[in-house]
Amino acid sequence: MSIRLLAKILESPLPNPPRCVGEGARFPVSPLYKGGLRGVYSTYARGLLIAMFIFNKKYFYLTLILFLIEICIAVFVNDSFIRPFIGDVLVVILIYCFVKAFWNIHSSIVALSVFVFSCIIEIFQYFNFVNNLGLQKYKILAVALGSVFDWKDIIAYAIGIITVLWLENRT
Template sequence: MLYFNRKYFFLALILFSIEIVIAVFFRDKFVRYFLGDLLVVIFLHCFIMSWLKLESTKVALSVLTFSFVIEILQYFKILNALGWENNKIAIIILGNSFDAMDLVAYTAGIAIVLWLENRKKVSIS
C-alpha cells in the first residue's frame, strides 16, 4: 500500500509550483480562484497517488469529497466557530469564504483526473 511513484510525485511538484506562482503573481478571479481550485484537487490526487498504491478513482472521489467538505465548512464559518478567524495558516489551509464556483472548479478538476486516468487505462490495455 505504501510506495513511491516518481511520475505522480513529479506531477505533484509541478502542480504545487504552479499553485505557488498563481498565489504570488495572479490577482484575477479566473486564474487565482477558479483555475487555482481546479488545479489543487489534481495536485492532491497526484500527491496521494505518489505515496499510496490505491485505486485512482477512489482517490479522486475521496479528494472531491474532502474538497466539498472543506467548502461546506467555509459556508458554516468554521474558522469563526473555532476562534481561528485571524489565524493566517488556518485561512490558507481551510479558506475563509464559501463560493459555489469552487465546487464547480473542484468537480472540473476531478473530472479531468478521471478522464486522464481512464485514457491511461485504455491505452495500456
C-alpha cells in the same frame, strides 16, 4: 475467555488449510505458516501494507510542480478567473497526485475521496469554520482552508476530478 486460550485457538492448525495469496506476497500463504492463523493475518496484513504504501516518482514530481504553480498563482495572480477558478481546479489535482505518490489505491477511489474531501472543506467555509475555531490569525492555514463558500468552487473541484479521471483512464 483468557488470552492463553485465544492464542491457543489462533495457533492451532486446521486439518485442510486453505491457501490464499496476499497482495504483497509472492508466494501462497497457508494458515500453518508462521504459527497458525495469527501468522496468516500478520503476513497478509504486512503484504497488504507493502502493496498499499509505495513511492511513485511520477506523481511525486507532478505534486511538486502543481504545488509550485499553486504558490505562483497565490502570490503573483490577482484576478477573477485564474486565482479562484483555475486554482481550485488545480488544487484537487494536486491533492490527487499527492495521494497517488505514496499510496497504491485505485484512481477512481482516490478521485472520489479527494472530491468529497474538497466538498467538506467547502461546507466548512459555509459555516465559517476558520473564524469559529479562531484560526484566522494563522494566515497560511486560513488561506488553505478558505473562508468564503462559493458554488463555483465545487464546480471547479468537479472539473478537476473529471480531468484527472479522463487523464487516468484514457488509452
